Amino acid sequence: xxxxxxxxxSPGVAIGPALVLDTEEYRIPRRTVxxxxxxxxxxxLDTALETSCQxxxxxxxxxxxxxxxxxxxxxxxHHEFLSDRRLRSAVVELIExxxxxxAYAFGLEMxxxxxxxxxxxxxxxxxxxxxxxxxxxxxxxxxxxRAREDIARLSEPVVIVAHDISxxxxxxxxxxxxxxxxxxxxxxxxxxxxxxxxxxxPAVVAxxxxxxxxxxxxxxxxxxxxGVVVGNPDAETIERYRARQREYRxxxxxxAELRDLPAVTTDGTRITLLANIELAAExxxxxxxxxxxxxxxxxxxxxxxxxxxxxxxxxxxAFRAAVRHARGRPITIRTVDLxxxxxxxxxxxxxDHNPVLGLRSVRxxxxxxxxxxTHLRAILRxxxxxxxxxxxxxxxxxxxxxxxxxxxxxxxxxxEEEGLPHARDLPVGMMVETPAAAMLSSAFARExxxxxxxxxxxxxxxxxxxxxNERVAHLxxxxxxxxxKLVREVVQAGRRANVAVxxxxxxxxxxxxxxxxxGLGLRELSMAPKDIPEIKRIVRRTSxxxxxxIARKVLRFDADRQVLNYLRDKLREIDxxxxx
Amino acid sequence: MVLEKETVIRNKEGLHFRPIMQFVxxxxxxxxxxxxxxxxxxxxxxxxxxxxxxxxxxxxxxxxVAEGADAQxxxxxxxxxxxxxxxxx
Numbered sequence: 001x002x003x004x005x006x007x008x009x010s011p012g013v014a015i016g017p018a019l020v021l022d023t024e025e026y027r028i029p030r031r032t033v034x035x036x037x038x039x040x041x042x043x044x045l046d047t048a049l050e051t052s053c054q055x056x057x058x059x060x061x062x063x064x065x066x067x068x069x070x071x072x073x074x075x076x077x078h079h080e081f082l083s084d085r086r087l088r089s090a091v092v093e094l095i096e097x098x099x100x101x102x103a104y105a106f107g108l109e110m111x112x113x114x115x116x117x118x119x120x121x122x123x124x125x126x127x128x129x130x131x132x133x134x135x136x137x138x139x140x141x142x143x144x145x146r147a148r149e150d151i152a153r154l155s156e157p158v159v160i161v162a163h164d165i166s167x168x169x170x171x172x173x174x175x176x177x178x179x180x181x182x183x184x185x186x187x188x189x190x191x192x193x194x195x196x197x198x199x200x201x202p203a204v205v206a207x208x209x210x211x212x213x214x215x216x217x218x219x220x221x222x223x224x225x226x227g228v229v230v231g232n233p234d235a236e237t238i239e240r241y242r243a244r245q246r247e248y249r250x251x252x253x254x255x256a257e258l259r260d261l262p263a264v265t266t267d268g269t270r271i272t273l274l275a276n277i278e279l280a281a282e283x284x285x286x287x288x289x290x291x292x293x294x295x296x297x298x299x300x301x302x303x304x305x306x307x308x309x310x311x312x313x314x315x316x317x318a319f320r321a322a323v324r325h326a327r328g329r330p331i332t333i334r335t336v337d338l339x340x341x342x343x344x345x346x347x348x349x350x351x352d353h354n355p356v357l358g359l360r361s362v363r364x365x366x367x368x369x370x371x372x373x374t375h376l377r378a379i380l381r382x383x384x385x386x387x388x389x390x391x392x393x394x395x396x397x398x399x400x401x402x403x404x405x406x407x408x409x410x411x412x413x414x415x416e417e418e419g420l421p422h423a424r425d426l427p428v429g430m431m432v433e434t435p436a437a438a439m440l441s442s443a444f445a446r447e448x449x450x451x452x453x454x455x456x457x458x459x460x461x462x463x464x465x466x467x468x469n470e471r472v473a474h475l476x477x478x479x480x481x482x483x484x485k486l487v488r489e490v491v492q493a494g495r496r497a498n499v500a501v502x503x504x505x506x507x508x509x510x511x512x513x514x515x516x517x518x519g520l521g522l523r524e525l526s527m528a529p530k531d532i533p534e535i536k537r538i539v540r541r542t543s544x545x546x547x548x549x550i551a552r553k554v555l556r557f558d559a560d561r562q563v564l565n566y567l568r569d570k571l572r573e574i575d576x577x578x579x580x
Numbered sequence: 581m582v583l584e585k586e587t588v589i590r591n592k593e594g595l596h597f598r599p600i601m602q603f604v605x606x607x608x609x610x611x612x613x614x615x616x617x618x619x620x621x622x623x624x625x626x627x628x629x630x631x632x633x634x635x636x637x638x639x640x641x642x643x644x645v646a647e648g649a650d651a652q653x654x655x656x657x658x659x660x661x662x663x664x665x666x667x668x669x
Contacts, residue, residue, distance in 0.1 A: 073597050073598050073601070074597065076597070076598075076601050077597045077600070077601060077628060080600070080601055080604050080628040081628050081629055084626070084627045084628060084629055085626060085627075086624055086626075086627045086629070086630065087627075087629065113629060116633060117633075120633070120635065122635055122637075124596065125632065125633075125635065128632065
């Protein structure tokens with residue numbers, strides 16, 4: 001039994017046989033055979049080893065002719081390795097003793113050897129694990145023959161264990177038979193994480209080398225809620241996790257009941273809950289989770305995945321898909337927020353000394369008008385027929401906002417002249433995520449249709465703290481009174497000017513802040529789709545009166561610690577089930 | 581008959597791919613069971629995987645042990661191969 005801790009990417013518990021994509025590319029269909037078939041399995045192994053040896057010998061001869069000694073030496077090693085009598089005897093022993101299938105036993109033994117190589121300090125030997133993968137694949141191909149299964153057409157449920165899942169792989173995977181994901185790399189915002197949340201499949205990422213800890217066919221437990229993976233669990237552990245699985249499903253069912261109920265306080269105040277999304281297809285999932293629309297569609301994914309700037313048509317296709325998935329509900333497209341930590345490879349090799357304060361986001365766009373115009377054209381064209389709003393990020397001065405708007409007007413005129421269909425009167429808004437924009441929000445409110453407070457950046461800029469820097473991260477808190485005062489300032493400015501104000505930072509999706517934000521005057525919150533049911537539950541339990549009392553009290557505090565303790569107490573009062 | 585002999589890995593690469601293949605090739609021509617010992621690790625002279633895992637780099641002391649009818653011949657050949665530096669260069 002191995003237990004590994006990673007990052008929770010999608011909640012829930014899954015238990016099932018592993019399909020290790022890194023080495024197999026296909027799955028081992030069965031683990032054990034009837035004792036009467038043991039001899040047949042050993043024959044299968046011998047045939048596969050023999051055929052593989054022959055293949056490698058041919059490759060070696062061909063390589064010697066074409067590529068010279070060095071490459072042929074590698075195949076020579078493969079040949080020796082595969083004809084190693086100790087390899088065969090180890091696998092045969094597993095088949096005889098455990099009645100394992102030849103494929104499973106061979107995979108297990110190779111996995112053991114791969115692990116040995118990985119633990120070696122010598123860099124040269126460590127690299128040889130690649131050769132072992134190669135050999136494993138070759139032999140498994142021969143053992144399984146035609147019986148091997150395509151991952152796109154799984155016939156029974158499996159847990160996917162992989163180094164990474166590429167977007168195209170994720171799309172081709174047969175999601176009906178995927179119980180969970182355990183992934184070596186990635187974080188909360190990686191593709192696998194987003195896709196697994198969309199599919200409602202438990203997932204744990206950032207597990208380092210889970211692919212070498214688990215062999216194909218082994219039983220795996222994925223605890224996506226706590227970010228834990230258990231390989232080869234004992235019966236007691238499986239039972240414990242089955243109980244957790246039942247609990248989680250019951251919890252989910254309770255949340256699902258909320259889906260079609262309105263987000264309204266006990267004294268009748270409507271709160272609009274919107275979703276933040278990154279992939280077009282997420283829009284559909286967000287609406288299914290109870291979102292009334294898309295409050296923030298981040299467009300960076302399109303730019304970060306590629307090694308060149310995406311063309312107008314590529315962007316158009318992606319935005320068009322998002323608009324279609326929003327099914328006529330409001331969708332706010334944020335113009336591309338590149339730069340700082342999200343710098344893509346094709347950017348000029350110009351390094352800002354302090355990138356967070358450098359040429360990023362809308363500043364970058366205004367300095368690269370060709371790229372910006374292409375982007376805006378794609379948005380305007382995709383907006384036809386949808387309830388689309390456009391939003392500029394990282395505005396810090398009125399001049400920037402005016403320049404961005406002027407560029408948008410230019411693009412509209414161009415499209416008009418070219419006779420291309422496009423949206424003409426879509427609402428234009430801005431993110432308020434710099435202290436400057438928050439303090440001057442009354443002035444900005446006169447020039448925009450809506451404002452959306454981005455609390456992640458607003459907190460970072462107000463407190464001058466980079467939360468990615470572990471030496472100062474403890475100073476980062478969205479509930480710092482300085483940040484809260486700015487939030488209130490923006491809400492009041494919006495109210496005076498009759499301009500809608502929403503909040504789309506991580507704060508919006510955290511139950512601890514829900515009552516405070518309503519009390520500060522916010523009526524629109526935009527969050528990760530997965531957070532919507534829980535926030536709705538809080539909204540439906542509280543009253544506007546209570547929220548306003550909480551906000552009044554919080555605004556009298558001077559220290560973030562006081563705010564935190566108070567909000568925790570209040571959350572416990574209203575939601576004893578919450579884990580805080 | 582069990583015979584053993586100590587020697588030192590001379591070639592620059594140490595016991596890596598090519599030398600191991602020569603070694604396995606040579607060892608499998610004898611009926612004697614040959615093992616190579618290096619510190620607390622040991623390897624079957626016919627198992628490239630185990631030989632590789634000895635991590636015997638240049639200058640490492642190894643002991644070759646042969647057991648069987650042609651043990652002496654096997655020992656001479658294999659130790660000779662190591663001492664010749666696997667005909668490197």
